[in-house]
Amino acid sequence: MAHILKLPTFNDESGVLTVVEKHLPFEVKRFYYIYNVNGKRGGHRHKKTTQALISLGGSCEVYVNNGESEEIFVLDSPEKCLILETKDWHTMDKFAKNTTLLVFASEYYDVNDYIDKPY
DSSP states (O other): OOEEEEOOEEEETTEEEEOOTTTSSSOOOEEEEEESOOSOEEEEEESSOOEEEEEEESOEEEEEEOSSOEEEEEEOSTTEEEEEOTTOEEEEEOOOTTOEEEEEESSOOOGGGEEOSOO
16 A cells, blocks of 8 residues: 655755655656646556655645555655555645645556556
């Protein structure tokens, strides 16, 4: 099931630094970001791809259904990283204004990797 990974974060008088490398449970092959969202995103799961989602600013809700249980995760801090397993059918919604959602993926884009039908 999807879960939140708290990323190591360091604060000092010059600012805040959050570290991602060596903390994700997969090798990153692709990354992209989503912003200026006007509705629901996602609506799929994957055959092979594991993902990590981080809200760099703003917030959103991620609904996850793995076929056995459902949960809603709130991404509202760059320290929170939501790990989505292949079986996690998900949607992203309720984006606050100026939200940027960064996504790391374990696989390169492949249209055949997507399963659009919910459980």
